[in-house]
Amino acid sequence: MRVALAGNPNVGKSTLFNILTGLHQHVGNWPGKTVEKKEGRCRVDGCTMECVDLPGTHSLTAHSAEELIARDYIVKERPDVVVVIVDASDIERNFYLVAQVLELTNRVVIALNMMDLAAVKGYRIFPKQLEQALGVPVVPLVARRAEGVRSLLEAIIAVGADSVVPRPTPIDYLRAKPVLAALREALDNDRLPGYSPEWLALKVLEGDEEIERLTHQVLDASHIERIHSLLREHEHGPAVLADARYAWIGEILRAGMEQPARSVITATDRIDHVVTHRFLGLPLLLAVFAAVFWLTFHISGPLSGWIDQGTTALSGATARWLAPGPDWLSALLADGVIPGVGGVLTFFPVIVIFFIFLGVLEDTGYMARAAFVMDRIMHALGLHGKAFLSLMVAYGCNVPGVMAARILESERDRVLVTLVNPLIPCAVRIGVAAFFVGAFFAPALRTPVMVALYALSLLMVILAGFVLRHLVLPGDRSPFMMELPLYRTPNLRNLSMYAGWRVLAFLKKAGTVIVAISVLIWLLSYFPVGADLPDSYLGRLGGAIEPAGRLIGLDWRMSVALVTGFAAKETSLATLGVLYHTDEHGLVAALQQAVSPLVALVFVVVQLLYIPCLATVAVIRSETNSWKWTALAVLYPIILAGGLGALVFHIGRALGF
Numbered sequence: 001m002r003v004a005l006a007g008n009p010n011v012g013k014s015t016l017f018n019i020l021t022g023l024h025q026h027v028g029n030w031p032g033k034t035v036e037k038k039e040g041r042c043r044v045d046g047c048t049m050e051c052v053d054l055p056g057t058h059s060l061t062a063h064s065a066e067e068l069i070a071r072d073y074i075v076k077e078r079p080d081v082v083v084v085i086v087d088a089s090d091i092e093r094n095f096y097l098v099a100q101v102l103e104l105t106n107r108v109v110i111a112l113n114m115m116d117l118a119a120v121k122g123y124r125i126f127p128k129q130l131e132q133a134l135g136v137p138v139v140p141l142v143a144r145r146a147e148g149v150r151s152l153l154e155a156i157i158a159v160g161a162d163s164v165v166p167r168p169t170p171i172d173y174l175r176a177k178p179v180l181a182a183l184r185e186a187l188d189n190d191r192l193p194g195y196s197p198e199w200l201a202l203k204v205l206e207g208d209e210e211i212e213r214l215t216h217q218v219l220d221a222s223h224i225e226r227i228h229s230l231l232r233e234h235e236h237g238p239a240v241l242a243d244a245r246y247a248w249i250g251e252i253l254r255a256g257m258e259q260p261a262r263s264v265i266t267a268t269d270r271i272d273h274v275v276t277h278r279f280l281g282l283p284l285l286l287a288v289f290a291a292v293f294w295l296t297f298h299i300s301g302p303l304s305g306w307i308d309q310g311t312t313a314l315s316g317a318t319a320r321w322l323a324p325g326p327d328w329l330s331a332l333l334a335d336g337v338i339p340g341v342g343g344v345l346t347f348f349p350v351i352v353i354f355f356i357f358l359g360v361l362e363d364t365g366y367m368a369r370a371a372f373v374m375d376r377i378m379h380a381l382g383l384h385g386k387a388f389l390s391l392m393v394a395y396g397c398n399v400p401g402v403m404a405a406r407i408l409e410s411e412r413d414r415v416l417v418t419l420v421n422p423l424i425p426c427a428v429r430i431g432v433a434a435f436f437v438g439a440f441f442a443p444a445l446r447t448p449v450m451v452a453l454y455a456l457s458l459l460m461v462i463l464a465g466f467v468l469r470h471l472v473l474p475g476d477r478s479p480f481m482m483e484l485p486l487y488r489t490p491n492l493r494n495l496s497m498y499a500g501w502r503v504l505a506f507l508k509k510a511g512t513v514i515v516a517i518s519v520l521i522w523l524l525s526y527f528p529v530g531a532d533l534p535d536s537y538l539g540r541l542g543g544a545i546e547p548a549g550r551l552i553g554l555d556w557r558m559s560v561a562l563v564t565g566f567a568a569k570e571t572s573l574a575t576l577g578v579l580y581h582t583d584e585h586g587l588v589a590a591l592q593q594a595v596s597p598l599v600a601l602v603f604v605v606v607q608l609l610y611i612p613c614l615a616t617v618a619v620i621r622s623e624t625n626s627w628k629w630t631a632l633a634v635l636y637p638i639i640l641a642g643g644l645g646a647l648v649f650h651i652g653r654a655l656g657f
Contacts, residue, residue, distance in 0.1 A: 001160040002050045002077070006070055006101060007085035008094050009056035010485050012113040012143040014038070016085060017053040018497045019146055020153075044153045047160075052079070058093075060100040061208050068210055074104050075195065080160040083152070085111045088118035088125055088140075089486065091257065095249045102136070102168040103199055109155045110138045115148075117486050120267075122260025130256030136166035138256075144363075144491040171248040176241060179205065179234045186226040187215065205237040268486045272369065276484075281373040288366070292357045293454065294447045297434055300349035304435070307349070311342025312586040328526070336522025337515060339577035339587065346573070346587070350431040352503055358396055359498035363490040367392060372484065377462070387417050391461065394424035398616040401426075402623055415629055416465060416473050418620055422612035422637050423461045425454070428569040433604045435573065439588045440597040457608055460640065472632070521564065521571075521578045538579075552606065552645035553599045553653075562607060569613050598652040602645045610641035 007013040021040025038053040054073060055066035074082055084101050086094040091112075101108055110130075118125055131138040137155040141148035158164040173180060183201040203211040204227060216224060231237065274280055319334035361367050367389065375385030387408060394401025398421055405417040425433065437449050524538035534543070534556075541563075542556025549559030557579040565572035573587075580590040591600070611634055612620070621630040 001047060001081070001157075002052070002079040003156055003160070004052050004054055004073060004077075004079040004082045005085060006054045006074070006082055006097065007056060008058055008087065008097060011056070011085045011087040011094065012141075013056060013085045014053060015491075015494060016083075016111065016113070016141075016143040016149070016152075017051060019143060019149055019493070020049070020051055044157065047157050049156070049160075057097065059097060060104070061203070061206050071104070071210075074101065078105075079107070081107050081109055081156050083109045083111055083156060085113050085141075085143075088112045088115050089121050089123065091118070091123070091125070092249060092253060095252065096245060098134075099171060099245045099248060102134075103171070103202065106136070106166045106168050107159055108136045108166055108168070109152070109159055110134065110136060111141045111143075111148075111152055112138060113141045113143050114486075115140045116142050116145075117488075120486070124258040126256045128256075130252065133169060133252045133255035135168045137164060144488065144494060146493065169248075169252070171244055173202075173241065173244045176205065176234075176237060176244065179230055179237060182230050183227065186223050186230065187219070202241065205231070205234065206241060207231075207238055266486065268365075268484075271487055272484065275366070275369050276372050281369075282377075285370055285373050288361070288370075289454070290447070290451050292354070292361075293450050296350060296353045296357060297438070297446055297450060300353050300434070301438060303349035304346045304438070307342070308346045308586050308588060311338060311345065314338055315342070331526060332519070332522055336519060336526075336578055339574075341515060341574065342577060342587075346435060348431075350434050351427045352499060354427050354430060355396060355499040355503065356495060358392075359495045360490045362498070363488065363494050365485045365487045368484050387413060390417050391421065391424055394421050394426060395430070396427050398422060398424060398426045398612055399619050402616060402619045405623065412473050415624060416468060418624055419468055419472075419629065419633050419636075420461045420465045421620075422616060422633055423457055423464055423609055423640075425457050425608045426569065429608050432569065432573055432607055436591075436600045436604045439591055440600040453604065453608060456605070460609060460644070464636070464640065521575050525578060548642075552642065553602050553649040554606075555595075558595070558599070558603050562603075562610065565607060565613070566611055567614050569607070572607060596657070598649065598657040601652070602649045605648050606641045606645040608641075609637055609644060611638050 005013050005017055017038060017040065020042045022042070040051045040053075042049050042051060052073065054070040057064070057067045057070050060067055060071040060074075073079070082101055082105055084098050086098065098108075098110060112125065112127060112130075115125065125140070127138045127140045137159060139148055139152045139155050141152060143149070155164070159166060180198070180201045183204050184197045187197060187200050187204065200211065204215065215227065219227075234240075275284060277284075315334045315338045318338060319330050322330035322333065361370070370392065371385040371388045373385070374388040378385055378387050387405075390401055390404040390408070393404040401421050401424060402418050405414045405421070408414045408417060433453055434450065437446050437453075441449055521538065524541070525536045527537055528535075532539075538560060539556070542560045545559045545563065546556040549556065549562075554562075557576070560579070561572040561575040564575045576591065577587050580587060580594060595603075617630060617634060620633050621627065624630060
């Protein structure tokens with residue numbers, strides 16, 4: 001059974017999708033589009049459901065890629081059931097999409113989500129009365145607590161198995177009936193198979209760009225001229241259709257809902273008065289993220305130390321166990337794989353904890369306020385606050401950060417955000433920075449140093465955006481409109497799903513890419529057999545690039561770590577683990593003996609800003625469909641990071657560090 005999930009943005013559609021499919025889901029792109037496609041599977045009472053999470057849209061008139069994808073999937077793929085998720089706390093606006101879906105198919109189930117928030121706003125909703133008025137099943141739901149999910153699944157199965165046959169209440173387009181009848185006749189439906197003539201007439205009158213393009217392809221000149229003549233005579237057609245739909249919505253809702261007698265001032269309103277305050281909002285934002293960094297660092301510190309100690313012990317034990325065997329096998333595991341992977345796993349706690357806190361901020365609704373507060377600052381880039389959400393996603397990982405630029409309406413804005421995205425330090429680069437800061441700075445300085453590094457990256461994003469906007473991508477700023485959802489208590493299920501996916505991706509990379517890179521680094525450092533490390537193949541590579549590294553105070557080993565970091569940022573630590581971890585005292589002690597705090601700081605600054613990882617480069621190419629923008633996104637961060645690293649190194653030396 002194929003089930004499509006449709007709904008406006010921010011109605012809990014993805015939350016419901018995650019509950020239904022769990023870990024049995026696949027994320028890709030819609031064919032020919034840069035819009036994310038999420039598919040998954042769930043099995044209930046012997047029935048297997050193939051679920052598709054359609055892009056969030058406010059309507060099905062094809063004015064955007066998301067609207068076209070959602071509309072075409074329902075029309076062309078003909079799913080067995082379309083579940084329309086409705087925000088019960090904003091039900092009137094959400095029902096506009098319901099009206100349009102019911103014009104496409106009667107195989108619909110309405111999921112009234114956020115019933116708890118509707119009650120907070122003072123709405124009294126009666127699902128059974130709504131169901132009778134609509135003519136399709138209506139199921140109340142609180143998806144974030146998984147309340148009502150079982151009833152929803154039963155309704156889906158009933159409609160999909162034809163046990164229940166929905167009979168939607170039709171919309172009365174009384175004022176538009178004459179022109180709709182004339183359009184049906186002019187459209188010559190024999191040449192447009194797969195679409196109902198009534199629906200085609202509605203779309204033409206609405207000015208649907210995709211249907212207009214289709215009619216120009218298949219109809220002859222006389223039919224097209226007749227259609228254009230009708231549209232000129234009824235230029236207010238779209239408004240007439242919208243009035244009819246809202247009249248239908250009002251009639252349905254009067255039958256199944258009671259609105260509050262007066263507007264209710266909610267807790268969200270009171271909190272937003274402070275959180276989005278013109279003067280208090282930004283300091284509060286900085287305080288929130290400083291708290292996140294402080295908590296992440298202090299909670300993860302002991303855990304990372306235990307992992308480092310465990311890795312050292314395992315490496316030593318492995319060397320002893322394999323001592324009777326071949327030297328190369330002992331060296332490969334004890335000096336290559338275990339130190340390499342162990343070096344990466346030392347900041348595994350940082351990534352887990354950071355993603356949990358980031359999930360809390362998203363689940364509570366604070367991230368939307370952060371975008372609002374950052375709107376004025378983002379104007380320095382020629383962007384608006386909505387772009388801040390893409391950049392915040394990049395703090396978790398640059399790959400989804402680049403993909404999140406899709407939410408921006410303007411192509412110029414999308415390209416600009418994509419170009420500055422590599423300057424945002426992802427969770428892995430944050431982990432590497434936290435590792436070095438923890439190793440080289442006193443406890444009292446660690447949080448200020450981390451906050452300063454974040455501030456530096458944000459400053460570089462603003463400066464790079466300013467330069468790119470004026471020299472490479474000039475143009476007018478886009479207007480900023482964004483919904484602010486109600487505040488909600490974080491949900492443990494949502495947080496576990498949010499962090500779980502990212503942690504699994506990290507572990508998968510640790511078990512594949514990082515092991516492979518660790519083995520490669522060891523092989524290059526081991527051969528020729530018997531050669532000292534500087535004379536190995538890896539040493540020769542390091543010697544070739546060492547002159548460039550010396551300009552910013554880095555020796556050949558740290559320079560090689562930056563080069564291997566291009567494959568995946570985690571591998572920079574894996575490389576250092578192989579190159580420095582030569583005794584029982586662990587990587588931290590080895591680095592403290594080999595480099596100064598100034599050199600460590602230079603390394604951190606460079607690795608926070610330099611070339612994006614291979615996966616990010618591939619996504620930039622895919623999203624922009626341009627080698628020019630991809631090359632620019634790779635080259636300018638290298639120049640910027642190298643220049644800034646040299647500045648930090650030489651200023652530090654001048655100050656006596």
